[in-house]
Amino acid sequence: MYTNKVKKKDRAAEIIRENQKRFRCPICSGDMTIKGFYSLVCGSNHSFDISRKGYLNMLTSPCNIVYPKELFEARHKVCEEGFYDQLIDKIINTIEKYKKSQEDKKELTILDAGCGEGSHLYRMSQRIKKDLKYNLFGVDISKEGINIASNNSSDVIWTVADLTRLPFQNRSFDVVLNILSPANYLEFDRILNGEGIIIKVVPGQLYLQELRQAIYKNKKYSNDKVVDYFTSKLEVVHVENISYKFSIDDELLPILIKMTPLTWGRMLKEGTI
Numbered sequence: 710m711y712t713n714k715v716k717k718k719d720r721a722a723e724i725i726r727e728n729q730k731r732f733r734c735p736i737c738s739g740d741m742t743i744k745g746f747y748s749l750v751c752g753s754n755h756s757f758d759i760s761r762k763g764y765l766n767m768l769t770s771p772c773n774i775v776y777p778k779e780l781f782e783a784r785h786k787v788c789e790e791g792f793y794d795q796l797i798d799k800i801i802n803t804i805e806k807y808k809k810s811q812e813d814k815k816e817l818t819i820l821d822a823g824c825g826e827g828s829h830l831y832r833m834s835q836r837i838k839k840d841l842k843y844n845l846f847g848v849d850i851s852k853e854g855i856n857i858a859s860n861n862s863s864d865v866i867w868t869v870a871d872l873t874r875l876p877f878q879n880r881s882f883d884v885v886l887n888i889l890s891p892a893n894y895l896e897f898d899r900i901l902n903g904e905g906i907i908i909k910v911v912p913g914q915l916y917l918q919e920l921r922q923a924i925y926k927n928k929k930y931s932n933d934k935v936v937d938y939f940t941s942k943l944e945v946v947h948v949e950n951i952s953y954k955f956s957i958d959d960e961l962l963p964i965l966i967k968m969t970p971l972t973w974g975r976m977l978k979e980g981t982i
């Protein structure tokens with residue numbers, strides 16, 4: 710067990726070293742390098758250690774956006790059952806198309822901003838064509854989320870950080886994924902290279918409609934404001950709607966209920982959790 714964790718930390722240190730030029734100190738914005746095997750350090754000596762499980766914590770102030778650990782665990786289970794697989798396939802297709810338009814690229818650097826417990830990026834990394842080198846980064850403000858994400862045995866650099874102040878250099882990414890999470894388009898624009906793209910996933914009107922119906926009865930749900938804001942800030946290249954049904958058995962139902970902030974808000978209010 711211990712040996713396994715040490716190996717994980719070593720592998721994480723190796724891929725962080727390969728990508729160290731992409732990091733930027735979240736305190737002074739200085740360049741960063743790996744020092745003494747397991748610390749990422751800037752010229753002013755601000756130092757961030759790689760944890761035993763192989764993730765970095767680069768949060769500079771305490772976070773008050775707290776999703777409970779149980780929500781991330783439930784999300785992880787639901788993802789493992791394949792609930793989001795069709796969405797992941799769509800994202801992979803989009804990345805493949807982008808790749809074709811960037812023929813000279815030898816590697817692709819992707820950030821999942823607000824990755825939660827990391828399943829989407831992990832499952833993508835398992836399915837995407839490995840015809841070039843991928844540098845994969847998952848960032849979330851929640852340590853609980855990143856802690857679960859780092860259980861995955863993939864070569865992803867998992868980092869606890871605030872997406873409104875990303876610890877990365879300007880123009881160091883090709884793709885930013887932003888799946889069902891808050892965004893900061895100024896930051897995304899800063900870290901993307903000139904031809905980079907943002908893939909933003911927002912829930913449509915029918916997302917989890919059975920659950921919404923059960924909890925909120927007939928209350929209408931719309932994400933128009935989020936989409937309008939996105940459209941006002943960025944050049945929209947392509948929009949795709951995705952809609953599918955997924956059967957939930959009795960075992961998965963209580964887990965599905967626990968995996969969404971929608972129900973946590975309601976249950977907390979009613980004192981049922």
Ligand SMILES: C[S@@+](CC[C@H](N)C(=O)[O-])C[C@H]1O[C@@H](n2cnc3c(N)ncnc32)[C@H](O)[C@@H]1O
Nearest residue numbers: 823824825849850851870871872873888889890
């Ligand atoms: C609904 S969850 C979605 C997580 C994941 N993308 C998924 O689809 O399973 C929203 C995520 O955004 C993260 N988040 C919220 N504010 C953030 C911020 N300022 N910086 C980084 N992550 C943030 C939360 O911690 C949470 O993991």
Ligand SMILES: [Zn+2]
Nearest residue numbers: 734737751755
């Ligand atoms: Zn610094």
